[in-house]
Amino acid sequence: MTEPLVDIMIEDQRWDEVALPALAERAARAVLAARGLAAEAFEISLLGCDDARIAALNADFRDKPRPTNVLSWPSEERAAEDEGGEPEPPEPFAPGIPEGLGDIAIAYETCAREAAEAGKPMADHVTHLIVHGVLHLLGFDHIREGDAELMEKIEVEVLAGMGIVNPYEE
Numbered sequence: 453m454t455e456p457l458v459d460i461m462i463e464d465q466r467w468d469e470v471a472l473p474a475l476a477e478r479a480a481r482a483v484l485a486a487r488g489l490a491a492e493a494f495e496i497s498l499l500g501c502d503d504a505r506i507a508a509l510n511a512d513f514r515d516k517p518r519p520t521n522v523l524s525w526p527s528e529e530r531a532a533e534d535e536g537g538e539p540e541p542p543e544p545f546a547p548g549i550p551e552g553l554g555d556i557a558i559a560y561e562t563c564a565r566e567a568a569e570a571g572k573p574m575a576d577h578v579t580h581l582i583v584h585g586v587l588h589l590l591g592f593d594h595i596r597e598g599d600a601e602l603m604e605k606i607e608v609e610v611l612a613g614m615g616i617v618n619p620y621e622e
Contacts, residue, residue: 455550457481457491460498464560467500470575472558478614479582486610487590493544496589498582499557506559521562522581526554530591536598539591556585572619580619583610 458476462468476498484491499505503519511517513525530539545551558581567577587603594600608618 455492457484457494458496458498460500462500463505464500464502466502466560466564470578472498472500472578475575475579476582479579479610480586482610482614483583483586483590486606486613487541489541489590490544493550494542494553495550496553496586497555499555501557501559503559503561506557506562509557519559519562521559521566522585523557524554524585524588525556526589526591527552531593532591532599535596536602538602542590553586554589556582556589558582558585570619576616577619579614579616580607580611583607 456473456477457480458473460473460476462472476496480496481491484494501509506523507517507519509523510520513523528542530542532539542551542553558578563578563581564574567574570577584603584607587606592599592603592606594603604620608620611617611619
């Protein structure tokens with residue numbers, strides 16, 4: 453049996469409604485495959501929480517004391533120096549010992565509200581946010597316009613490969 457790529461902790465049992473562990477595993481594996489990275493060489497930690505917990509994390513780490521949909525903490529800085537450039541890919545630690553890429557937290561209420569407002573299936577929206585979070589762990593960002601364009605392009609491609617429509621189109 454293949455070892456899971458995503459080590460998950462669920463604090464809010466409502467995540468069981470969307471089978472978060474399976475969604476996270478599928479999304480994370482799709483991102484790594486799209487980037488040419490072997491899933492067995494890496495691991496990701498994911499926290500399935502509620503708005504109160506993610507608001508506290510957002511306050512602690514970003515000085516923004518409010519809920520958000522997803523937060524990411526890469527294990528190391530990999531961002532590209534040049535705007536719109538590719539980040540440095542992570543290196544596997546050693547054979548049989550997965551390299552930690554970082555941590556992701558995702559909030560149930562915010563995700564459910566956003567999915568309902570957009571008229572999208574919750575599973576598709578959550579998958580998109582996990583793809584987004586994993587790309588952050590790989591050094592992608594959306595602060596500069598060129599970086600945002602590259603990240604969005606990769607998200608759309610990965611999601612299309614999973615049968616999920618472009619989340620940026622109305």
